[in-house]
Amino acid sequence: MIKQKGVTLIEMLIVVAVIGVLTAIAYPSYQDHVLKGHRTQAMGDLIKIQLALEESYTQNSAYDFTIVSGGSCSFCDTDNERYTLELEKKTAGYSITAKAKPLQSNDECKDLSLDQTSRGLPEGCW
Numbered sequence: 001m002i003k004q005k006g007v008t009l010i011e012m013l014i015v016v017a018v019i020g021v022l023t024a025i026a027y028p029s030y031q032d033h034v035l036k037g038h039r040t041q042a043m044g045d046l047i048k049i050q051l052a053l054e055e056s057y058t059q060n061s062a063y064d065f066t067i068v069s070g071g072s073c074s075f076c077d078t079d080n081e082r083y084t085l086e087l088e089k090k091t092a093g094y095s096i097t098a099k100a101k102p103l104q105s106n107d108e109c110k111d112l113s114l115d116q117t118s119r120g121l122p123e124g125c126w
Helices: 009-060
Strands: 083-090 093-100 112-115
Touching: 009 083, 009 093, 009 112
Parallel strands: none
Antiparallel strands: 083 093, 093 112
């Protein structure tokens, strides 16, 4: 009797089912990690902007509010498709904000802000 080689239909269906289950579990987790990665990058850029502002204040006794323009800054690494950076002059200091765009809209921490006292909002995200 000749022994046949190959994969049966049942074996193939089992493999497809296992791949489907793994994908159903892994993909949402992957998406969460991508969102958190972009959020962390935006938070890092808010801190970079704060350091640049404080350096300009130390050197010139005034904040340089031109470092953020057009929703971005020259030394920031944040993806412009995910966040818009804003710098707001206040009576006693400033507020730096990273506003989420639609690609980042599923993130639990949509808009991140940092002020001159290093207070980050929302507090649960920092």
